[in-house]
Amino acid sequence: xxxxxxxxxxxxxxxxxxxxxxxxxxxxxxxxxxxxxxxxxxxxxxxxxxxxxxxxxxxxxxxxxxxxxxxxxxxxxxxxxxxxxxxxxxxxxxxxxxxxxxxxxxxxxxxxxxxxxxxxxxxxxxxxxxxxxxxxxxxxxxxxxxxxxxxxxxxxxxxxxxxxxxxxxxxxxxxxxxxxxxxxxxxxxxxxxxxxxxxxxxxxxxxxxxxxxxxxxxxxxxxxxxxxxxxxxxxxxxxxxxxxxxxxxxxxxxxxxxxxxxxxxxxxxxxxxxxxxxxxxxxxxxxxxxxxxxxxxxxxxxxxxxxxxxxxxxxxxxxxxxxxxxxxxxxxxxxxxxxxxxxxxxxxxxxxxxxxxxxxxxxxxxxxxxxxxxxxxxxxxxxxxxxxxxxxxxxxxxx
Numbered sequence: 001x002x003x004x005x006x007x008x009x010x011x012x013x014x015x016x017x018x019x020x021x022x023x024x025x026x027x028x029x030x031x032x033x034x035x036x037x038x039x040x041x042x043x044x045x046x047x048x049x050x051x052x053x054x055x056x057x058x059x060x061x062x063x064x065x066x067x068x069x070x071x072x073x074x075x076x077x078x079x080x081x082x083x084x085x086x087x088x089x090x091x092x093x094x095x096x097x098x099x100x101x102x103x104x105x106x107x108x109x110x111x112x113x114x115x116x117x118x119x120x121x122x123x124x125x126x127x128x129x130x131x132x133x134x135x136x137x138x139x140x141x142x143x144x145x146x147x148x149x150x151x152x153x154x155x156x157x158x159x160x161x162x163x164x165x166x167x168x169x170x171x172x173x174x175x176x177x178x179x180x181x182x183x184x185x186x187x188x189x190x191x192x193x194x195x196x197x198x199x200x201x202x203x204x205x206x207x208x209x210x211x212x213x214x215x216x217x218x219x220x221x222x223x224x225x226x227x228x229x230x231x232x233x234x235x236x237x238x239x240x241x242x243x244x245x246x247x248x249x250x251x252x253x254x255x256x257x258x259x260x261x262x263x264x265x266x267x268x269x270x271x272x273x274x275x276x277x278x279x280x281x282x283x284x285x286x287x288x289x290x291x292x293x294x295x296x297x298x299x300x301x302x303x304x305x306x307x308x309x310x311x312x313x314x315x316x317x318x319x320x321x322x323x324x325x326x327x328x329x330x331x332x333x334x335x336x337x338x339x340x341x342x343x344x345x346x347x348x349x350x351x352x353x354x355x356x357x358x359x360x361x362x363x364x365x366x367x368x369x370x371x372x373x374x375x376x377x378x379x380x381x382x383x384x385x386x387x388x389x390x391x392x393x394x395x396x397x398x399x
Contacts, residue, residue, distance in 0.1 A: 037086035039150035040068060043096045045157035048078040050108030051098060057082050058111040061256070064088040067110060080157070082110065084148075092154065093144035095119050099160040099252075113255075114262050120144055123156040181224065189217060 048070060057065040065084035072078055084090065094112040101109035115123075126132030128139045136144065148154075 038065070038083045039086055039148075040081055040083050041090075041148050041151075042079055042081045042153045043157045044153075044155040045078050045080060045096075045098060045159060046076070047159055048080060048098060048108075049159065049162075050100065051078075051080060051110065052107075055107070056101070056109050057084065058109055059088065059090060059094070060259070062088075064090070080110065089147045091144070092146050092148055092152075093120060093124070096154065096157040097160055098157070100162055114259055119156065119158075123154075189221070 051067060051070060053067055053069065055067040056063050057067065065082055065088075067080055068083040069081040070078055071081075090112055093115050095115040097111055097113050098108050099111060101107045120136060121134060124136060124140045124144045125134065126140075128143050130137050130139050
């Protein structure tokens with residue numbers, strides 16, 4: 001193979017590898033998404049354990065951004081710059097918190113959680129020109145409910161306690177407690193020895209009391225041995241380790257349950273406000289009815305009286321129709337005779353036929369009269385022929 005062709009092939013492979021690597025980085029999220037608009041917010045924390053560049057930022061369990069940069073302050077504290085997705089809006093009242101994202105890797109996560117009343121007062125009391133009086137007024141609530149804008153700075157970020165640290169503190173306290181119990185047992189044993197030596201030279205009652213004390217001390221030592229055996233049991237140790245591993249998950253789930261409960265209470269509060277608004281609307285609707293109640297009742301009574309009169313008139317009309325029907329059924333009147341008398345019916349039919357025949361015969365006569373009057377109207381001289389009168393022979397006239 002030619003050396004130049006070999007170098008060209010190696011270069012093509014390198015360039016293709018770089019292009020594939022860049023595509024994989026963009027598609028699998030190892031680099032920021034260049035096709036989504038972002039805005040930055042800076043938040044001050046007292047500490048930032050486990051936070052690094054590209055640490056995820058979440059809200060309600062959904063990732064909405066990442067940590068872009070962080071700066072350690074000389075006088076203590078850390079300013080963390082967050083790069084948030086433009087599609088997700090965050091209100092200033094939501095509490096920024098650093099929590100443990102993974103117990104195995106030790107990575108952290110920055111999340112926005114619903115605030116408590118104390119945190120709102122701590123962060124917004126005295127802002128916007130309002131006095132710092134331990135409660136939030138309307139101006140301070142507007143600042144708390146406003147959405148975060150690009151380049152905005154917030155303080156008051158908190159760091160959630162590490163469950164493993166709490167478990168370690170509990171184990172240390174538990175060990176201290178066992179040591180205290182052991183020292184107390186040793187002191188009780190020494191006291192029992194002293195009592196035994198003291199009672200060895202006494203009478204029978206003191207000797208019996210000493211035996212009972214010795215039995216009590218023995219029972220106490222056996223109890224300590226049983227407690228030590230329980231905590232030395234490998235199964236108990238395994239269970240404690242399992243609890244220690246699952247404790248962060250339980251704490252996170254409990255936090256989610258509390259968040260859902262707060263959201264549910266907020267929904268109930270919104271429903272209560274909607275019900276109150278509905279009652280106000282009903283009051284506004286029924287107030288005119290109460291003011292014009294007498295007029296409405298009078299109009300209703302007048303309408304009922306008119307309806308009663310209409311029903312009386314309809315009852316009279318129905319009686320008249322019934323009387324007319326009765327007279328027709330009894331054969332009274334022209335209509336009844338026309339219905340009952342067949343001869344009268346046929347006579348009426350014959351008369352109508354004769355009238356129709358007469359109309360047909362008169363139609364040509366009427367047509368001729370119309371033509372004659374039309375000709376006379378056009379030439380009136382045809383009505384009287386003067387030449388025929390003088391000569392004695394008619395030469396024209398009406399045709």
